[in-house]
Amino acid sequence: MMNSKKRKRTGFLLILPLLILFLGLTIYPLIYMIYMSFHQYSLASWEEPRFIGWENYREILRDRTASSSVSFTLFLLFTAVPLEILLGIGIAFLIRDVWGERALRSSLIIPMTIPPVVAGIAWKMLYNYEFGPINYFISLFGLPKVSWLGSQFFARLGVLLIDVWQWTPFIFLVIYAGLQSIPRDVVEASLVDGASGWSAMRYIELPLLRPLIWVTLIIRVIDVLKLFDIVYMVTFGGPGSATHSYSFYIYKVGISFGWDVGYASALSVILLLVVTILTNLLIRFLRLSETLGL
């Protein structure tokens, strides 16, 4: 009995530092954020926080920039994420067993290893209207230069392209690893039984990969909802409010506008709720708890 108590105490002591860090760096800021979201508090105003109830939340509904940032984030969610998943799966299947597979595999994951801030600087140079290589290649075909950062359509397309370029390798890597773990004899047996390569992929490999696909989907959905760095580095939300992502808007309110802590907290609480609800819905809808034993 004593031994068990002692073991429990030792175990508790061992996780205590982590627990303190978790409480201090995650739980406390979370509670503080929720608390501040009901207050009027900006560091630039030099006034004490003032309780204003739900006013910050009501303000979000009236805020034009907030709604346009939701619109751009949804645009990315419904374009970038499906594109990345389709391309990632496609590439994983296509490079299997081709000559130079290893070299291809290594080079394909390079974009994912580049810090988004560095990628942003590089893409901004690529998109440069006068001196950018992309417009140079376009001009070789006799086509007019494209204002990648100065038109609403192309700026949105530009951010979409960067996201797809950077995160398709992630999907590819996970699916490719999953493909390696599928027993070859199952696939070979189906081929011996007369299944075509397409049928084997559709009815054997893809169903076996489904849990991985759903997990990558959830990770990418969360990532897109948090998209900040590329927007900050390449378009700064413009032109107009074409590429204002929701997280970028939170940054502007929270930092650039002079630490409007109250309103930024309310915006963040909404984001947190959306991410949590969406993730849980996906887990339930896709029955991931059963598949992954969650």
Added chain:
Amino acid sequence: MRKLTITSMIFIVLVFGFSLGYATELAVWSSPDNADALFELAQNFMQAHPEVQIEVTPLSWEVLYPRILQDITAGVGAFDVTTWDLMTAGAIAPGMLDLEAFAQEHPDLVDPDFDDDDFIPTARYIYGYWGDKRIGQPFYGAAMFFFYRQDLFQDKALQEKFQAQYDRELRVPETWQEAKEVAQFFTKKFNPDSPTEYGIGLMFPRTHTLFYMFLNFFGPYRRSPEGIEKFGEVDLDWGDLFTADHQPAFNSEEGVKAIQDMIDLLPYSSDPLGSDYGETLEAFSKGMVAMVPQWTACMASWQESPDLQPFEEKVGIAIMPGKAPVSGGWGVGINAFSKNQEAAFQFIQYATSKEGDKIQWLKYRVGPTRKSVIEDPEVIADAPWLKDVYLPSLEGASHRPRIPEEPRVEDVLVGTISEILLGQAPNSIETLNLVAEEWKKVLSK
């Protein structure tokens, strides 16, 4: 062994104690624009005051302002001295040391040759005061200027062609109306014989750049006799976008005209909505553009450009068309929570002295804020345009708001102007009224 331990301990305590008592360490935060000059000024100051150690930390604009705010609201005192952008004056003022009150309390620290009246009056206020409180000393004077290709404007053949086409002589534009014609003349798309691809380099991205660029166009209307009559005198804390009684002034016929001037110039510029500082700087540097509104900081890069040589012959500097360029610039002040206020006071006094102001300009192109420096023979020989172009630009400049809510109201206006330039919103008083309503809401919080 025991003796050795005790001796070592005494040695350590003595060395540590001596070093603690010896040096006052000043933490100086600076924007990158000011950092090089501050490094040298700090070196000079440390030679004269060996008891003071100064560490200058450059921080980008996006980082510096939030960190200053964070520090002074928390009362930490992580920095002793900082350069501050004139627009942030209202937000940081409560956390900055009142230099006039401090000088009265410490008359022994005041340099008798400092000569506060030597500062250009506008600079003295916008880089020094918030209301009645002296929160800084003027450090970096700046207004936007109109750079142009002097060699092209002096070209006889081009002058004749312009005369034939527009029935007036080719000259550096003094109004935005004139600028439109000249810009068209120098744009290849509209004049295949133009030596440059574009007439003007404009930067209208959705950043704070668009906010200050708008003032270059709105300022001339706001500061005209009709504008003063309609909106009242400009309050230097609230800036040109407000009326004398602190109501938005841009939601007016004048605001619509200013935006229309911007729209009219779009065809003569390379990708104006996708360009910022770097793009316009590069385009002018490569000789692709005939005219460009820019800050003095660009000159260092252009002076090295092979396409702009000889620089003195090829590049001219003029007052912005409309003669009400937007002001920029920095003050330097002391954290009210600094524990080294005396050393900090002496340092910023030296950094903004006549000697410091002259070094800053001659070596680092940091705009002078003192009249005596602009009239200094060495400075005149180096840059005669300071007297004819820089001084009137700074004195007649239009100003952004310096109120604490500036970043928020700026973003609202920038978003709408960007939409108007894109053609997503009409350029009308009704559109601008919506912005004005938003501003009032922000200000009433």
